[in-house]
Amino acid sequence: MPEAPFVPVIPAGGAGTRLWPLSRRAHPKFLLDLTGSGRSLLQQTLARLAPLTDRAPIIVTGVEHAEAVTSQAEGLVGPRARVLAEPSPRDSMPAIALAAALVEREEPEAVIGSFAADHLIGDEEAFVRAVTTARRTAELGYLVTLGVTPTRPATGFGYIEQGTGAQSTAGAAGGAPGTATAAAGDGGSGATALDAVGARPVARFVEKPDRDRAEQFLAAGTFSWNAGIFVARARVLLDELAAQIPSLARGVRAIAAAHGTARYQEVLERIWPQLTRIAIDHALAEPLAAAGRVALVPADFAWDDIGDFAALARQLRASPPVGSAGAAEPNGDVAGGDVQVLGTADVGAVSSTATVYGSRDRPIALVGLEGISIVDTEDVLLVLADDRAQDLSRLVAGLDGTGHGHLR
């Protein structure tokens, strides 16, 4: 079993424009119960982490969502979450680093694990097993990521390529100067140590591929989906960050030093806007992988980032929400499988060819549709071809300019 304390970190940001108008600026994706589970994605994330630790999770979110996040986190099993409010969005690295700096100050040897607030994971026991392995691997001084075994040539996810043992050892042996607790400092062969805990070296992170490359990745067998989960000792993460972007590590450590004091808000608001706006993938994962200091724990659970309506439809079709009128009683007698009168469910009603999301108690009739999503909300109606998520993002980006900014 892992020995170091474990603190889950949940950066809860992101506009979720590809799920607009379900997801809005004021009600982002992580606050929504997209799958009819009775809990928001954030609440599902917290519940999934509760069996792993007795430490309070840290949620880092926008100041405008701090109240809603605090409210949703209340009443769940486990220690009450701590909510850090970002004065402005700076992407994931500053958020995770600030949480790491707080943890480092309180428990220097603790391991943190960063988990997206708005992903779905199918097998929670497999998740706990994989994170437990990642914690043991992190105690060896690695930045650790979970690599989800791909089940199809998805083009909407990033990929992680596993390295060979030899590459890894070479990389670990060349540890960057100034990173006292890096894997290279573990003594002996990094690859052997990784083998012992059930982890693998990472060769590189790959951005979302096109279809051809995705097929190659799937066939190769050495690529995993990047689920955006990172596990590391708080001090390792910050020392590595100090080597890559010194001002960022220095900044979050200064904010953490003021935490709990009267100066905190002043320090936060002064330093935060100066922090580099960057994702953890670019700030740490990619450069450290090139240096052989990132480890991968294979994860065999179903996972989805529900990045767009096509993904959500796939998810809902696989496991229709309870109370989904369309899924429960498609009115197939009327005129064949794709002609239905659907009662509107709280979350979504699923037919074989179209997906309906509605907050209204009003029937919806669908005739002759394929691969379409319909979002029926109080103030706007969206009808979307599922394969046009990119165009939806552009439409949402253009709302302000067309006098529809209040709909964002």
Next chain:
Amino acid sequence: MPEAPFVPVIPAGGAGTRLWPLSRRAHPKFLLDLTGSGRSLLQQTLARLAPLTDRAPIIVTGVEHAEAVTSQAEGLVGPRARVLAEPSPRDSMPAIALAAALVEREEPEAVIGSFAADHLIGDEEAFVRAVTTARRTAELGYLVTLGVTPTRPATGFGYIEQGTGAQSTAGAAGGAPGTATAAAGDGGSGATALDAVGARPVARFVEKPDRDRAEQFLAAGTFSWNAGIFVARARVLLDELAAQIPSLARGVRAIAAAHGTARYQEVLERIWPQLTRIAIDHALAEPLAAAGRVALVPADFAWDDIGDFAALARQLRASPPVGSAGAAEPNGDVAGGDVQVLGTADVGAVSSTATVYGSRDRPIALVGLEGISIVDTEDVLLVLADDRAQDLSRLVAGLDGTGHGHLR
């Protein structure tokens, strides 16, 4: 110029299920302003007929719509319409025959013209010219129909084939016994008389063809669209009907005889349910055409029966309604031609690829759609592939059986 008085007759019935949920049992198609003209289809029909006559038009409608019809007919130019309420729907022949019987009683030599309450006609002057020719032709003793010059191989309309002069003369010479005022009684060659007024003999009426036959009809040049317009002397129409379906002619003449008396309602309610339920096409037009006693007046105006959402979309795209937000200002900057945020107009907003109908003041966002109609009403939302009108009819027919009867 025609000499006989002219009385327009407007049978205003028909469920319009292929335009549900715009068209409902309680608010059928003819009461709706589908094209954003500011007037309902019925009102447009009345206005179109006003220049033709100083006689009051007769509207025959269901008892449940008599009040709405009367209200819509008020305040228009011309004599105030007379509204006859049918106790139950019996299709078009009893409705037209009852109006004919009323006219026959009041002005035996008058000509009536029957016009659908819910069609669109583009060029009103051409319409007036064609009807004027039809009136002159009807004074010769013919049942006269307007034949609209086809502009495409439509499969949603019936067709009329023109006969040759020789056929027509032969037919007219063989006039059915008992039809004292039939064309055969006109003296001399029917074809010559038709030529003189600018009409043609009709060889036959053809039901909606498939695509191949429609192409052949268009290429042949001797086929017209059947716009459902029939013009005849009231007495001719009833005498011809008496030869085909004696009980029907006898029934409507008995009802007309009671009109204006205290017995009228009792007589109507006793006789009406016994009348044969049949369309004028089957009752008169087809058998009389076979006998050479139907004449056709070529009509060169744009015409549409707006039978389904595909037809309505075609119409709106050709002439977008004033105040249609989508048509006026497609938000093409956002993400290309088929991605738009449309303000909902009273009637419909049109994009290049989808048509939106809404009664709500709520924006509608469309992404990546082609050939789709969206109807956003207070109590039901329809999203329809335009080419699936038949499936829509089946869906509407099934509403009662699925507990959604209140939506019809």
